[in-house]
Amino acid sequence: MKSxxxxxxxxxxxxxxxxxxxxxxxxxxxPGFEEAGSTSALEQRKVRYLDQPxxxxxxxxxxRSDGLLRVDVDIVNExxxxxxxxxxxxxxxxxxxxxxxxxxxxxxxLYPDQLQTIRTVSPGADAQDFRVVIKR
Amino acid sequence: MRIRxxxxxxxxAVVVVALGVAGGCAKQVRYGxxxxxxxxxxxxxxxxxxxxxxxxxxxxxxxxxxxxxxxxIVTVQDVKNKTSEYIDTRAITDSIRxxxxxxxxxxFAVDEVGMDEQIDELERQQSEYYDQEQSAEIGxxxxxxxxxxxxxxxxxxxxDGVKDVYYKFNLQLWNVRNGLLEWSDEKDIRKTES
Numbered sequence: 001m002k003s004x005x006x007x008x009x010x011x012x013x014x015x016x017x018x019x020x021x022x023x024x025x026x027x028x029x030x031p032g033f034e035e036a037g038s039t040s041a042l043e044q045r046k047v048r049y050l051d052q053p054x055x056x057x058x059x060x061x062x063x064r065s066d067g068l069l070r071v072d073v074d075i076v077n078e079x080x081x082x083x084x085x086x087x088x089x090x091x092x093x094x095x096x097x098x099x100x101x102x103x104x105x106x107x108x109x110l111y112p113d114q115l116q117t118i119r120t121v122s123p124g125a126d127a128q129d130f131r132v133v134i135k136r
Numbered sequence: 137m138r139i140r141x142x143x144x145x146x147x148x149a150v151v152v153v154a155l156g157v158a159g160g161c162a163k164q165v166r167y168g169x170x171x172x173x174x175x176x177x178x179x180x181x182x183x184x185x186x187x188x189x190x191x192x193x194x195x196x197x198x199x200x201x202x203x204x205x206x207x208x209i210v211t212v213q214d215v216k217n218k219t220s221e222y223i224d225t226r227a228i229t230d231s232i233r234x235x236x237x238x239x240x241x242x243x244f245a246v247d248e249v250g251m252d253e254q255i256d257e258l259e260r261q262q263s264e265y266y267d268q269e270q271s272a273e274i275g276x277x278x279x280x281x282x283x284x285x286x287x288x289x290x291x292x293x294x295x296d297g298v299k300d301v302y303y304k305f306n307l308q309l310w311n312v313r314n315g316l317l318e319w320s321d322e323k324d325i326r327k328t329e330s
Contacts, residue, residue: 066203086173101238104171104186121194124239 026061031069031129047073050135053085054078055110057132067125073118073132077110084109087134089120091127099127105135178301178329180223180290188305189231191323193239196232199319201282201309202241210236210309211245211280219290219303228305229284245280282318283310299329 027039036042039060047057059074077083086107091099101123110116122130174181196202212233215225226249236242246254254277261271286307293300302324309319 066198066205068197068203070198088171101235102171104183104190105169105173106187106190107173107183121198123194123235124197124241 026063026072027059029064030060030062030071046131048131048133050133053134053136054083055085055134057134058115069122069127069130071120071122071130071132075110075116075118075134077112077114077116079110080112082109082111083136085134085136087118087132090131090133091122092129092131093126094128096129099123178299178327179221180219180303184303184325184327185228185231187325188323189228189235192232192305192307192321193235195321196236196307196309196319197239197241199309201318202236205241207241207243208282209243209245209278209280210282210284212247213283213285215285215305215307216287218287220292221290223288225286225288228288229286232284232307245278280312283312284308285310297330301327301329303327 027033027042030042030046032045033039033042036045043057043060046060049055054077055075056078057073057075059072061072063070071089084107086105088103088105090103091101093099108116108118118132122128170182171186172183174183201208212229215229217223217225233244237244258272258274258277260266262268262274284307286305288303288305290304291302303326304322304324306322307320308317310316311318
């Protein structure tokens with residue numbers, strides 16, 4: 001019994017390892033990653049800065065569930081003091097048309113050198129792509 | 137003759153100065169961005185309303201009840217204003233309802249506020265002025281499976297010329313049939329005036 005179970009366990013472990021290796025990174029799940037080719041190129045496409053805020057997007061993660069796109073964007077305050085910024089997401093349908101819902105600018109206080117994750121989820125199943133806009 | 141000249145000169149000068157002052161004080165009107173961050177004063181404002189409505193809508197869309205694709209029927213009840221200031225909480229729930237409707241994930245049954253108008257219209261269609269084959273029959277309204285209700289509170293502190301306001305908005309989705317709380321979320325906002 002034990003000898004027959006051992007090979008099965010090995011196969012199961014190998015299969016699990018293959019599955020983990022095959023899963024895309026969260027940043028690679030963001031729409032437009034294939035066209036961009038890299039995480040930094042994706043961030044250049046997806047992030048707009050208005051009025052030169054002293055912040056930088058360091059990572060972006062996307063997950064799809066129940067037809068909605070969940071997005072995490074990590075931004076870091078590059079000032080050694082507090083900074084007040086505002087941000088919002090812009091959403092697009094698969095054909096590139098903008099989704100009707102225009103988001104409100106959300107104020108955000110960043111502490112010196114803070115790494116802050118801003119989270120959102122798409123406003124509906126028709127919103128397939130996004131852009132994040134950050135302004136001072 | 138000389139006195140009359142002096143008076144006339146003074147009158148002209150006063151009129152010119154008055155016109156100049158009035159012109160200088162004329163207020164300028166400009167259109168603004170309705171989605172911009174509004175910080176005119178510390179009171180509950182348009183940014184607070186929109187931020188709360190957006191946060192609650194996005195959270196609701198991820199809940200198992202709404203996100204499951206069953207398009208539940210919901211009715212909107214009161215959001216109790218437990219703050220010390222006047223807040224039109226109906227405006228918040230109206231925004232949430234509009235956003236949820238746009239998502240296509242939720243249907244809304246007529247709520248308490250709209251019930252009188254709904255009944256009036258149904259009864260009006262029963263009158264002899266309407267073709268009864270096309271009129272809506274009484275007794276076909278669809279009841280809500282879930283009800284949305286909530287509250288907003290504030291904590292206000294003031295000292296040495298600094299005023300701090302903390303708002304907490306809480307929204308809940310209750311199952312009407314069994315009384316279970318299916319979803320709840322909160323959004324808090326802090327504003328400081330100095």
